Every structure is written in structure tokens, then in C-alpha cells.
Amino acid sequence: MSTRWPDLFTVENFFDPQLCTTVVAELATAETSAATVYGRGTATGAIDAGVRRTLRIFPSAETVELVTRRLWSCKEAIEKHFDVVLAECEDPQFLRYRKGDFFVAHQDGNTGLLRLETERRLISTVIFLSRESDVPGPNVYCGGSLVFTDHHPSSNHATFRLSVDPGSLVAFRSETTHEVTPVTHGERISIVSWYRGRV
DSSP: OOOOSSOEEEETTSSOHHHHHHHHHHHTTSEEEEOOBSOSSOTTOBOOTTTEEOEEEEOOHHHHHHHHHHHHHTHHHHHHHHTOOOOEEOOOEEEEEOTTOEEEEEOOSOSSSOOSGGGGEEEEEEEEOSEEOSSOOTTEEEEOOEEEEOOOGGGTSOEEEEOOOTTOEEEEETTSEEEEOOEEESOEEEEEEEEEOOO
16 A cells, blocks of 8 residues: 555556547537535535536547546556555546636545545546646646645645646545646646445
């Protein structure tokens, strides 16, 4: 079991450039709705723009299935890295963060604090489809960083800003505190999902 912080499992080129381009093109014309948050007294989630402001995109069933197959293909490697046994993978969520969109610091599950289905989440995953940049320009976004915070008393609330290329997959324990900082330019396109443990 790794003792590094943050404990990340990364696969570069999980989507090759052509697949990234194809999926992003489909997502540009797919239906959207405001993404929800959990822990507000409902198991289905609720919209709370003070906590999470982003659009959930609904691509074709074929694209959802393709992403799910890709996630299952690396399940064993993820289990080995995190020393866990995983039972299922949630349907992926496709997300578009526009200028001003964000997601406050939170945990995805496995905290022992909520009696929700999401508590069965052991490992969270993010597939990045667009490029983050410190300088505004075409086909990039600024802000929108995935930032981890270590709340261990000895860490003095250390933070880590992740920077990866489009097409990369990053997995981390679902109880790890993380956030998406406000986007200041462009659009941040990503896919998120969660591996769950056994009942």
C-alpha cells in the first residue's frame, strides 16, 4: 500500500489524441443539464450552485459503453496499486466546466460520514479531455485545476495541483479531499467515474 500523498494512479494516453478529439466533438452537440451534488437529504442528488457549478453531458450509449470498457480494462492494475478489491464501476459522468464553473473541496465517498450509496465508492477516476494552461488561448482552459488537500494534522493542510495531458486517466482514493478551482478561460471537459467496493 502506498504511503505517498496524494496517492495517485495515472495512465498517460488512456485515450489517444484521435479518441479525445472524437469524444469532445460528440460532447459539443450532446444534451446537457446542471450537475448535482449528494448529501443534501436525497439519494439522487440535488442542484446546489454554491457547491458545484458544471454541466453534465449526455453522449450516446455507445460512448458510455466505450468509456466503461476502458475503465474495466485497468481495474486489476488499480486494485493492485491501491490494495483494494473492487466490485463495480459506476456509469461515467461527462462534464463541461465553463468560465466561472467550479466544484468546492469535497470527498466522493468511503468517509463513514453519510449513509448513502455513494459511500461504497472506493476509488475515483478522472479522464481529462482538454488541456489546462496558465495562459489563455485557443483550445485550452485556464483555472479549473484539480487540487488535492491533505487534512492530516502534520501536513499543515498541504495542497497539490495536478497537471496532466489530455487523454490521461488519474485515479485516487474516494475519501481524498479534492476540488476543481473556478475556470477563468475556455472550457474544461472531463469524464469522471467511481469504482465501488463489495456490499
